[in-house]
Amino acid sequence: MSTFNFRDREQEGEQASEAAADAPTSDAGEPTYAPALHADEPTHAPAPHADEPLHPQGEVPDPLAAADEEAATRESPGDEVPTREQAAGASRVSVVDEQPPRPAPPAGASEEEYRWHTYRVYPSGRPDAVEFIDTYKAFGRARILRGLNMGLPEGMVSMILGPSGTGKSVCIKHMVGLLYPDSGDVLVHGESVPNMADDDLFEMRKKFGLLFQDGALFGSMNLYDNVAFPLRQHTEKGEDEVEDIVMRRLNEVGLGSAREKMPNELSGGMRKRAGFARALVLEPDIVLFDEPDSGLDPVRTALLGELILEIHRDMMDEAKAKQKERLPTFAVITHDIMSARRVADYINVLWRGRIVEAGPAEDMLNSDNPFIRQFLAGESQGPLTMD
Numbered sequence: 424m425s426t427f428n429f430r431d432r433e434q435e436g437e438q439a440s441e442a443a444a445d446a447p448t449s450d451a452g453e454p455t456y457a458p459a460l461h462a463d464e465p466t467h468a469p470a471p472h473a474d475e476p477l478h479p480q481g482e483v484p485d486p487l488a489a490a491d492e493e494a495a496t497r498e499s500p501g502d503e504v505p506t507r508e509q510a511a512g513a514s515r516v517s518v519v520d521e522q523p524p525r526p527a528p529p530a531g532a533s534e535e536e537y538r539w540h541t542y543r544v545y546p547s548g549r550p551d552a553v554e555f556i557d558t559y560k561a562f563g564r565a566r567i568l569r570g571l572n573m574g575l576p577e578g579m580v581s582m583i584l585g586p587s588g589t590g591k592s593v594c595i596k597h598m599v600g601l602l603y604p605d606s607g608d609v610l611v612h613g614e615s616v617p618n619m620a621d622d623d624l625f626e627m628r629k630k631f632g633l634l635f636q637d638g639a640l641f642g643s644m645n646l647y648d649n650v651a652f653p654l655r656q657h658t659e660k661g662e663d664e665v666e667d668i669v670m671r672r673l674n675e676v677g678l679g680s681a682r683e684k685m686p687n688e689l690s691g692g693m694r695k696r697a698g699f700a701r702a703l704v705l706e707p708d709i710v711l712f713d714e715p716d717s718g719l720d721p722v723r724t725a726l727l728g729e730l731i732l733e734i735h736r737d738m739m740d741e742a743k744a745k746q747k748e749r750l751p752t753f754a755v756i757t758h759d760i761m762s763a764r765r766v767a768d769y770i771n772v773l774w775r776g777r778i779v780e781a782g783p784a785e786d787m788l789n790s791d792n793p794f795i796r797q798f799l800a801g802e803s804q805g806p807l808t809m810d
């Protein structure tokens with residue numbers, strides 16, 4: 424089942440590339456969305472990722488191992504994997520001095536604690552809509568983000584996966600400026616969120632659609648008014664237009680006939696779908712889902728995953744048709760590994776305040792890192808334990 428879906432997503436990726444070709448150009452005259460076809464054309468490789476080290480500290484670079492790693496980072500879906508010899512030949516020029524050193528563990532932590540952090544980032548071929556750059560955040564003595572470098576590629580459905588309490592929700596709050604980093608930066612479409620003036624922050628938040636765990640509906644309003652709320656609050660649209668938009672979104676999530684219902688008359692799954700409809704009415708460029716599947720049974724979780732994919736696909740088509748400046752970027756936080764396997768284009772695995780590895784789902788599911796393998800397979804045996 425997952426194989427089918429991944430193939431499906433690959434095809435969609437091709438469509439996305441078409442969209443990219445049609446996309447408007449930036450001031451610099453570069454195509455804004457031009458997907459880098461190969462990792463060695465890193466036109467949009469974000470600075471923090473370009474700096475990502477590939478070698479453990481203190482290791483003398485072994486040309487063959489380096490070539491393997493380079494080959495791994497070059498590999499993109501559908502590319503042929505070069506042989507070890509080819510890779511060695513190709514990388515001969517750059518092995519010695521182009522690999523930055525492995526970053527030191529955060530203050531107070533040991534190398535051992537970060538031994539599974541390869542910091543490897545498989546290329547997505549897309550610019551990042553959201554970037555965390557060396558972000559640190561502590562609450563009192565609890566150090567949560569500890570030098571986080573993470574990207575959410577534009578036009579993709581990304582997952583942020585990590586054990587409970589690692590700071591996934593904290594990440595979301597940084598993206599929308601509800602929390603500020605102690606140091607480092609968070610960029611949305613290239614602009615620094617912590618450095619934004621209040622007015623700009625207010626505008627920037629309109630780019631986001633947020634879906635909280637329980638849908639976060641207003642209990643005193645019916646479904647229709649809940650979904651209409653952001654339109655009435657943030658736009659000058661007349662009621663006819665509001666109704667068109669609201670009904671389109673409600674129908675899309677299968678709630679067209681429930682418009683008069685109050686939130687307490689809805690099941691958990693319906694509330695989530697209603698929250699999803701409301702998150703979309705302002706046509707956000709970035710939609711964040713914080714555990715959309717918590718509390719749902721496996722079938723409804725699967726259906727919600729399908730809905731997320733379907734809506735992302737529709738939004739991609741629409742962005743292309745309307746030649747929008749941005750492609751829709753979705754970020755889903757989940758504990759449900761099966762959802763991740765079904766839905767993700769791109770996977771970030773977060774642990775101990777840093778990304779262990781990140782990349783397109785296919786690369787991540789084939790990772791040879793024991794921590795990533797354990798986590799993506801949801802197995803009890805492996806480096807991750809309860810402590």
Ligand SMILES: Nc1ncnc2c1ncn2[C@@H]1O[C@H](COP(=O)(O)OP(=O)(O)OP(=O)(O)O)[C@@H](O)[C@H]1O
Binds near residue numbers: 562589
């Ligand atoms: N505003 C806050 N003040 C103090 N501590 C906080 C605050 N927000 C989050 N934390 C702490 O930061 C840590 C990470 O919290 P976060 O909610 O991001 O975890 P999570 O990865 O989303 O976990 P889960 O998967 O269980 O939702 C937790 O230990 C939490 O107690």
Ligand SMILES: [Mg+2]
Binds near residue numbers: 593
């Ligand atoms: Mg959370």
